[in-house]
Amino acid sequence: MIRIYVHIPFCDSKCIYCAFASFVAENGVKNQYFDFLNNEIINSNLDDKVVSSIYFGGGTPSSVEPKQIVRTLETIKNNFHVLSDAEITIECNPCSTSQEKLFSYYNAGFNRISFGVQSLNNSMLKFLSRRHDKRVALQAVKLAKKVGFENISADLILGLKKGNVVRDARALINVGVKHISAYMLQVEEGTQLKALVLDHSDVIKNDDQAVKDYNRLCNFLDNHGFERYEISNFAFNGFQSEHNLGYWRGEKYIGFGLSAHSFDGKNKRWANSSNLGDYYKRKIVQEVLSKEEIDEEKIMLGLRCYLGFNLKDVSFDLENNKNFQQMIKDKILFREEDQVRLNPKYYEISNSIILKLLS
Ligand SMILES: C[S@@+](CC[C@H](N)C(=O)[O-])C[C@H]1O[C@@H](n2cnc3c(N)ncnc32)[C@H](O)[C@@H]1O
Numbered sequence: 624m625i626r627i628y629v630h631i632p633f634c635d636s637k638c639i640y641c642a643f644a645s646f647v648a649e650n651g652v653k654n655q656y657f658d659f660l661n662n663e664i665i666n667s668n669l670d671d672k673v674v675s676s677i678y679f680g681g682g683t684p685s686s687v688e689p690k691q692i693v694r695t696l697e698t699i700k701n702n703f704h705v706l707s708d709a710e711i712t713i714e715c716n717p718c719s720t721s722q723e724k725l726f727s728y729y730n731a732g733f734n735r736i737s738f739g740v741q742s743l744n745n746s747m748l749k750f751l752s753r754r755h756d757k758r759v760a761l762q763a764v765k766l767a768k769k770v771g772f773e774n775i776s777a778d779l780i781l782g783l784k785k786g787n788v789v790r791d792a793r794a795l796i797n798v799g800v801k802h803i804s805a806y807m808l809q810v811e812e813g814t815q816l817k818a819l820v821l822d823h824s825d826v827i828k829n830d831d832q833a834v835k836d837y838n839r840l841c842n843f844l845d846n847h848g849f850e851r852y853e854i855s856n857f858a859f860n861g862f863q864s865e866h867n868l869g870y871w872r873g874e875k876y877i878g879f880g881l882s883a884h885s886f887d888g889k890n891k892r893w894a895n896s897s898n899l900g901d902y903y904k905r906k907i908v909q910e911v912l913s914k915e916e917i918d919e920e921k922i923m924l925g926l927r928c929y930l931g932f933n934l935k936d937v938s939f940d941l942e943n944n945k946n947f948q949q950m951i952k953d954k955i956l957f958r959e960e961d962q963v964r965l966n967p968k969y970y971e972i973s974n975s976i977i978l979k980l981l982s
Pocket residue numbers: 634640641642643680681682683714715716717738739740741778779780806807808809810811
């Protein structure tokens with residue numbers, strides 16, 4: 624069984640904070656890309672043909688003509704066996720969402736939609752150079768519901784100087800959002816935001832303030848029936864992202880498109896180039912992981928979400944590790960037989976806990 628990721632690298636404009644492989648392009652460039660992408664899928668020649676989830680991400684899949692999206696999903700369906708209950712997600716920017724596009728996605732078989740909302744504070748949206756405002760974001764969610772989507776997710780960004788992340792979450796839930804991803808604003812190298820922050824350090828919140836926002840959001844969502852099933856991901860009963868769970872369980876996934884990553888579920892990872900010219904030349908970077916690296920990854924991915932990891936699945940001798948024993952005593956880690964989970968109270972410092980455990 625495999626999971627498929629499809630990368631659509633186009634956006635209507637580049638946001639000041641974004642370091643994803645995404646850019647603005649003319650129709651000719653987009654059409655050429657989709658021809659190549661569809662050929663990549665057709666010629667992929669994989670043994671494993673059964674697909675349990677598909678994720679169209681980007682970039683902004685909603686910024687291209689819907690017929691290209693529908694065509695690409697059809698190509699996948701014609702070349703693989705997509706399970707009838709497969710989760711099929713498309714990422715959309717509220718600014719390029721229309722009822723017509725949503726209908727095309729829904730009729731083609733998409734059953735999950737993820738909106739890049741970021742904030743419902745109009746001055747923060749402007750600061751982030753987003754093209755939508757609060758009204759457009761809420762309208763996009765309402766349209767998706769009207770068209771028939773039940774499984775709707777929204778991305779929020781934490782650490783913004785203005786706005787109120789709890790109020791935003793409440794408004795989104797009121798219009799039908801069932802899943803929220805909340806990411807701390809990352810100041811990435813090479814972005815316009817990086818230069819801004821160097822000049823005016825007051826444009827974003829400091830770490831302590833941002834963590835306060837995160838904790839307030841966690842409490843609010845917990846009180847409204849949303850489970851925090853990963854550090855940054857919260858879902859109403861039954862609306863966890865199957866696709867993401869697959870990544871965290873270390874399952875096999877295949878990526879198509881610019882910069883898309885793949886993993887064989889054992890020890891091989893490979894990635895298409897993030898340079899368009901090199902992608903068209905089929906330049907691929909491969910990596911074979913050592914047993915130690917695989918086990919480290921199992922622990923890291925497992926502890927970042929509610930799944931945890933199984934002591935029998937890793938070769939590290941944690942039973943005799945003093946840090947491990949102490950963390951169990953301090954209830955930082957929970958152990959049920961051989962399954963180990965991180966106490967959700969410590970999610971926001973999970974990185975330092977994982978480092979301590981592996982040191
Ligand atoms: C590919 S985008 C989502 C779809 C669409 N491109 C959009 O932005 O509306 C994935 C998400 O990554 C998050 N993201 C991107 N850059 C980020 C950064 N520097 N810090 C925090 N979150 C970021 C945003 O929440 C964004 O919605």
